[in-house]
Structures are given as structure tokens and as C-alpha cells.
Amino acid sequence: ETGVTQTPRHLVMGMTNKKSLKCEQHLGHNAMYWYKQSAKKPLELMFVYSLEERVENNSVPSRFSPECPNSSHLFLHLHTLQPEDSALYLCASSQGGGTGGSDTQYFGPGTRLTVL
């Protein structure tokens, strides 16, 4: 266990559904991240939160909406997704209070998302 949990572990949704992914870290870290991992592609950094403020949004479509209510929790709200959004969504946290680029990141187990 890395101290980062994600729920649900698996999610199947239709293109018109609305769902949310949840991430919780028990490490007292200040930065949290959402990544998308598609088959045979590099990990894509989606969002970075540092001290509960969004510091990076890598041109992610608006059908993905992050929320960070406190430093321990991170959500990814999903609506009107496309089949190409099917992937493993990974959450991570790191100690850094800044962008955390130099810090070791601790990953959750991921949510396997399938969009029908």
C-alpha cells in the first residue's frame, strides 16, 4: 500500500452518464495529481493541485472536471465522455507544496474506466 487510495477500481459508463472518481491520500502531502494512462502511450498529466489550488491543466477537455476540497482528497468529475476516454486513471500525491516537480510521487492503484 502506498498510502493513496482510489475508488472505484473499475467503472463502466455510457457516454451520457455523469460519474466521479475519488482519490484520498493519507500521507500528509501537499500536492495531488491526476494522470491518464492509455495502452502503449506515455502517462498523460491531466491536473495538478498544490495546497488545494489548481496549478496545471494540460489542455484537458472540459468533460473532465477536477475538484480538490482539501489537501487529502481529489475528485475527477466525468460527464458526456467519449469511448476514447477509456483508460486507467491514476491519482498521485507528493510532499511538495509547490508544483512538486522534483518530488517523489506516490500513486494510487488507479480506476479502470470503460466508456461505452
Add this chain to the structure above:
Amino acid sequence: SQQGEEDPQALSIQEGENATMNCSYKTSINNLQWYRQNSGRGLVHLILIRSNEREKHSGRLRVTLDTSKKSSSLLITASRAADTASYFCATDGGRDMRFGAGTRLTVKP
């Protein structure tokens, strides 16, 4: 892009052999990290090497960094079947980390 690129994409060896994976990157970095991912799971941090270091060891892992060639290598000695996983390098240019597509290592019993 400061994203690392791993080579080879896939590697298959027998248990007991050594496995070497390489990572190349394009811009200057503060540090480089290696991570491991078992199938369908999250990534686990293995080792971090700073830009002023040339070599680092951790158990059966040996990492080298050549900043003049913008490359790093990860050596796993005396491999075991349990080492079967994907291995990623992540480069840090100061703002955030960027991961490559990984090397898929298979260790046959």
C-alpha cells in the same frame, strides 16, 4: 519536451539474468526517477538520481545518469519472475514530472 523515452519497449529474459533499460530525454533536468508498474496497478517509486550524481544503487537496482548524453539506464541484477512489470523513467525539469511510455520487462522462470 522533457519527457523521457524508454528503450527497449519490451524485454524478455530468463530468471537470474540481468536486465538493462535505457531512458533518453531532451532538456536539462534536476533529477530523474525510475518507477515500476505491475499490470493494471499504480506506479511505485524505485529510485531517484539527481543531476549531479552519476550512479546510484538500491538493492539489486543500479541506475546511471549521463547528463552530457541526456540518458539514464536502469540495471536489475539477478532478475526474478516477480520483477516482471513495466518500468518508467520520469524526468523533472523543475515544474512537473513527465513519464515515458515504459519498458515492459518479462522475466521467465
